[in-house]
């Protein structure tokens with residue numbers, strides 16, 4: 273993972289153009305994302321932001337997934353944590369609590385409407401150390417952090433391996449939560465319907481949505497296997513969700 277880690281709580285979020293916070297700079301991108309695909313993702317999540325926000329908050333404690341993710345990040349006060357694909361910010365309260373007033377939380381998302389929802393939360397709570405960046409998580413606008421979190425995002429990437437490896441290079445701890453078709457028959461049927469419904473988002477013109485989901489989640493797992501020293505895997509919610517953690521500490 274990160275070669276130049278100066279230690280816990282001392283990493284600053286540095287954008288690719290050298291500034292703290294803000295958008296990606298003009299440096300060559302770390303990887304190419306298909307702009308049409310990203311526009312499609314943005315449009316869909318923009319359209320569903322309000323509903324998604326409500327749904328995600330209502331289900332935030334289901335299966336203890338989100339709490340397990342934040343625990344696995346092993347954050348300390350003063351740390352800097354980046355959440356890729358932060359959506360409306362359902363994980364932000366726990367992240368902010370874990371790093372405290374002296375730490376820093378950066379939420380990154382491509383959807384303007386999702387970020388608007390997250391910004392409303394930040395304003396209501398009066399957090400001054402939580403920033404939101406509209407950018408592509410596949411080409412991270414942040415060059416260094418203590419930890420990276422991504423919940424229900426990596427399966428939207430055509431090449432999750434490359435993206436998660438990139439995250440491993442920028443942080444000492446990377447935690448990813450993703451759906452896996454490893455549950456019982458009913459759980460798998462629900463997942464299949466979910467992926468089929470979201471085919472456009474997943475860029476999945478496939479007649480095997482569960483196979484694609486399994487492949488993408490496995491790719492993220494391999495990236496953590498290859499990019500992190502310490503590995504943990506925690507299956508939740510009848511085996512339909514996996515929390516994969518990789519740490520160098």
Ligand SMILES: C[S@@+](CC[C@H](N)C(=O)[O-])C[C@H]1O[C@@H](n2cnc3c(N)ncnc32)[C@H](O)[C@@H]1O
Nearest residue numbers: 317328357358359381382383386408409423424
């Ligand atoms: C299923 S939602 C998950 C939101 C949040 N992580 C949660 O657990 O509730 C996926 C989010 O990822 C964002 N997203 C998808 N592809 C992205 C990309 N390439 N870069 C940044 N955000 C992305 C979407 O806009 C959306 O907000």
